[in-house]
Amino acid sequence: MIPWQQRLSTGTEDIQDEVIHWYQQTxxxxxxxPEMIWGTLQTEAYASVILRKVVEFLGVPNDVSAGVAKRMERQQVLYDGEHHYEVILGEQALYTNVGGPVVMRGQMERLLREIDLPSLSLGVLPAAAEVGVIPMPGFSMYDGGRxxxxxxxxxxxxxxxxxxxxxDKAFDALSSTASYGEAASSLISKALAFWSAVDEL
Structure with missing residues (x-):
């Protein structure tokens, strides 16, 4: 394992390039x-907050704008017709406050726009759902056995x-309990209503 501070010693842009390669090959x-929005569906505003927190926490060079630009470039895999991604968000991901109500509202709106993309199977795991596996941290699975x-x-x-x-077995268990289609959209719309109400206070 190479520590993040070493891998990000030149800032966030280079590692975002690496991630683009992973996604293009997958x-x-x-x-x-479970607790935040998948990077490939993040809005520019949401991604900016995330990468700024990474820079501040790890004390690495501040190239947030360049890193965000690369993260946005990664998202082209959703539109090129050559890739498909199965993604499960925990319901908590819709409520974890990243950047405040305006950023979160924009992020919920994007999820609702993109949920029917042919390249995407987006599920939301309800917070109170009983799942056939123990709670676990998030993970990504790529082609090539990784x-x-x-x-x-x-x-x-x-x-x-x-x-x-x-x-694979764990992902199947999570998927079998997650909400998809209109049920997932309903959970996202509920979160959008929450962030819209907070914005009005």
């Missing part, structure tokens, strides 16, 4: 993101075949 990816976790101090890759199979 024709069918999966992601479980699961990636992002921890506080570093990122971890898993490539062992048996461990990959367990992650």
């Amino acid at each position: 024709r069918h990816g999966k992601a479980y993101v 699961v990636h976790y992002e921890l506080v101090s570093s990122g971890v890759d898993i490539t062992d075949v048996d461990e990959l199979a367990l992650h």
